[in-house]
Amino acid sequence: MVAMVNIPETAAPGEIVEVKILISHPMETGFRTGADGKLVPRNIIHDFRCLYGGTEVFRAEIFPAIAANPFLGFFLRAVETAEVELLWTDETGEEHSERRTLTVG
Amino acid sequence: MMLRAALLTGALATVATAEERRTGYEMMSPDLRAMQDDEMSNPGMLWVAEGAALWDTPEGEAGLSCADCHGGAEQSMAGVAARYPAWDEDSGAPVDLAGRIGLCRTRHQNAGAWDRESRPLLALAAFVSRQSKGVPITPDSDPRLDPWRDTGRVLFETRMGQLNLACANCHDDHAGGHLAAATIPEAHPTGYPQYRLQWEEMGGLHRRFGNCMAGVRAEPFASGSPEYIALELFLMSRAAGLEMEAPAVRP
Amino acid sequence: MGRALSCAAAIAIAGPLGAQGLPDPLTDVPGDPSRGHAIVLDQQKSLCVLCHAGPFAEVPFQGDLGPDLTGVGDRLSLPELRLRVVDSRSVNPDTIMPPFHSLDGLARVGARWQGTTILTAQEVEDVVAYLASLKGGSE
Amino acid sequence: MTPRPTRRTAMALVLAGPLALRLSPASATPDTMRAALDAFTGGAAVTEGRVTLNVPLLVENGNAVPLKVSVESPMTEDEFVEEVAIFNELNPLPDVIRFRFTPASGRAAAETRIRLNGSQNVHAIARMSDGSLWSAVTDVIVTAPACAET
Numbered sequence: 001m002v003a004m005v006n007i008p009e010t011a012a013p014g015e016i017v018e019v020k021i022l023i024s025h026p027m028e029t030g031f032r033t034g035a036d037g038k039l040v041p042r043n044i045i046h047d048f049r050c051l052y053g054g055t056e057v058f059r060a061e062i063f064p065a066i067a068a069n070p071f072l073g074f075f076l077r078a079v080e081t082a083e084v085e086l087l088w089t090d091e092t093g094e095e096h097s098e099r100r101t102l103t104v105g
Numbered sequence: 106m107m108l109r110a111a112l113l114t115g116a117l118a119t120v121a122t123a124e125e126r127r128t129g130y131e132m133m134s135p136d137l138r139a140m141q142d143d144e145m146s147n148p149g150m151l152w153v154a155e156g157a158a159l160w161d162t163p164e165g166e167a168g169l170s171c172a173d174c175h176g177g178a179e180q181s182m183a184g185v186a187a188r189y190p191a192w193d194e195d196s197g198a199p200v201d202l203a204g205r206i207g208l209c210r211t212r213h214q215n216a217g218a219w220d221r222e223s224r225p226l227l228a229l230a231a232f233v234s235r236q237s238k239g240v241p242i243t244p245d246s247d248p249r250l251d252p253w254r255d256t257g258r259v260l261f262e263t264r265m266g267q268l269n270l271a272c273a274n275c276h277d278d279h280a281g282g283h284l285a286a287a288t289i290p291e292a293h294p295t296g297y298p299q300y301r302l303q304w305e306e307m308g309g310l311h312r313r314f315g316n317c318m319a320g321v322r323a324e325p326f327a328s329g330s331p332e333y334i335a336l337e338l339f340l341m342s343r344a345a346g347l348e349m350e351a352p353a354v355r356p
Numbered sequence: 357m358g359r360a361l362s363c364a365a366a367i368a369i370a371g372p373l374g375a376q377g378l379p380d381p382l383t384d385v386p387g388d389p390s391r392g393h394a395i396v397l398d399q400q401k402s403l404c405v406l407c408h409a410g411p412f413a414e415v416p417f418q419g420d421l422g423p424d425l426t427g428v429g430d431r432l433s434l435p436e437l438r439l440r441v442v443d444s445r446s447v448n449p450d451t452i453m454p455p456f457h458s459l460d461g462l463a464r465v466g467a468r469w470q471g472t473t474i475l476t477a478q479e480v481e482d483v484v485a486y487l488a489s490l491k492g493g494s495e
Numbered sequence: 496m497t498p499r500p501t502r503r504t505a506m507a508l509v510l511a512g513p514l515a516l517r518l519s520p521a522s523a524t525p526d527t528m529r530a531a532l533d534a535f536t537g538g539a540a541v542t543e544g545r546v547t548l549n550v551p552l553l554v555e556n557g558n559a560v561p562l563k564v565s566v567e568s569p570m571t572e573d574e575f576v577e578e579v580a581i582f583n584e585l586n587p588l589p590d591v592i593r594f595r596f597t598p599a600s601g602r603a604a605a606e607t608r609i610r611l612n613g614s615q616n617v618h619a620i621a622r623m624s625d626g627s628l629w630s631a632v633t634d635v636i637v638t639a640p641a642c643a644e645t
Contacts, residue, residue, distance in 0.1 A: 267462060282421045283419050284421065319466065322466045322468070
């Protein structure tokens with residue numbers, strides 16, 4: 001699964017930085033009929049988390065009303081050099097992640 | 106013939122008409138333009154990223170990647186999408202960019218063909234087209250393409266389907282008008298493959314042709330058919346001078 | 357079907373006399389304006405409001421490619437309306453209005469639509485009855 | 496050839512009709528959304544304010560509508576925004592997304608793109624760390640709804 005992540009590489013202590021992510025995913029709603037006339041099974045990313053230094057700083061509970069190839073933007077306060085980990089799960093149950101290091105100083 | 110004459114009258118005429126013409130981008134809301142302009146926001150960039158990875162991936166029995174022959178796409182592919190479709194000596198016919206990538210696979214990589222609307226082909230085409238972003242469309246001047254362009258023009262102006270409409274009825278005569286809420290664009294193929302919100306994914310120009318043909322209740326031609334290649338050649342000539350913007354975002 | 361083709365033939369003859377329209381109803385059942393109203397608003401079937409604005413409060417987005425249908429019943433007689441709905445090419449050969457009840461000269465019609473007109477003869481009568489009722493300003 | 500409208504007049508044409516023709520008043524709230532909203536608030540009072548919800552007034556396609564939400568808050572351990580829930584009126588499900596913030600978020604703001612099945616109101620409700628609830632509502636005109644096939 002392709003994802004594009006944008007997090008500043010460096011930040012000053014206390015600075016609030018923006019995190020953006022674009023994930024390749026159909027976000028199949030479960031309400032759509034396919035060519036065979038049957039409902040296409042739901043497959044959405046339903047849970048998204050952001051850990052900073054291992055602690056959850058942001059989370060999103062996601063419903064089928066989020067667009068295909070979902071885009072999320074949010075913030076975190078830079079306090080120390082640590083890993084920023086973005087984790088998400090879809091209906092297949094498999095967890096995906098992207099990691100970036102945020103250098104603070 | 107008129108078209109060919111127009112193409113031969115030189116650069117000044119081309120520039121003047123390019124200024125009068127408006128791409129679909131210019132007709133979009135500021136929000137959609139922003140979605141296209143910001144690389145982190147443009148969903149088509151996911152395909153570009155996949156294409157960049159595929160460019161360096163060895164494929165087929167030859168075990169060759171695109172990069173093995175072409176080197177860095179930033180240099181070797183710059184402006185290429187703005188010149189296509191181009192003449193293919195071996196088949197004695199024009200090929201579009203997706204067709205050329207397909208021929209590279211079968212002729213040089215000894216790999217199996219990809220469907221024209223398959224994800225990897227769209228991804229590679231998006232990556233190659235991206236290398237022409239901002240480059241003015243400059244149709245190939247090979248005279249062997251001219252009869253194809255003429256055929257494309259005829260197709261553009263031929264009424265088809267139960268609704269009995271030609272492309273030109275909407276995109277020449279009524280561009281800027283409204284079909285219900287939708288503003289009719291001039292149909293310049295500046296940003297293909299493009300991310301269409303209606304599709305919720307990337308798709309090629311020939312898929313878009315199919316949408317329009319189904320819209321007028323006509324029997325679509327096949328993707329990659331000589332008819333669509335001819336139409337693509339005509340539309341690219343008609344759009345000469347407009348800047349490439351792949352991957353475009355459209356409603 | 358035979359009816360549609362014979363209409364097309366009639367129009368070809370009527371050509372220059374298009375202003376007189378088609379005085380004879382296509383069916384024995386008089387057009388029903390309320391059914392016609394529903395057909396005009398149907399964006400999958402008649403597609404009328406994709407191109408025409410009119411006194412249709414139910415339709416938030418109306419096209420502007422054809423003339424506004426407000427008061428069209430004052431401007432055109434019933435035979436004139438019938439002729440334009442059946443095949444507007446008899447009035448203007450370059451019209452972009454689809455021929456709603458003619459198969460004349462169509463090319464490359466999709467498999468799903470082959471041999472059928474956009475509207476049946478009765479639907480044309482219903483639509484024409486509705487359009488004829490659009491009088492005065494928007495209601 | 497008919498004269499082509501400029502971009503500005505084209506937008507004006509699109510805008511002219513629908514604003515006058517919108518049927519549902521801003522206060523209209525279908526039952527399913529009201530139920531979902533009540534489930535989130537637990538029936539507690541919601542005050543309008545402190546929440547800024549940005550959705551374009553008019554969108555060409557409901558399949559990907561940009562949405563930005565932010566809430567006034569110092570975002571300290573003592574006082575922060577816990578959660579912002581977004582609701583809609585016309586999709587099959589009233590829930591859209593729930594953003595869960597922490598003091599470490601630094602700013603109670605987030606953006607995403609949503610699907611909207613037609614012109615409607617979109618609601619945002621924020622729950623603060625002190626339990627208070629704040630809201631904003633905005634209406635969107637969608638010219639081609641999500642799920643519609645052309």
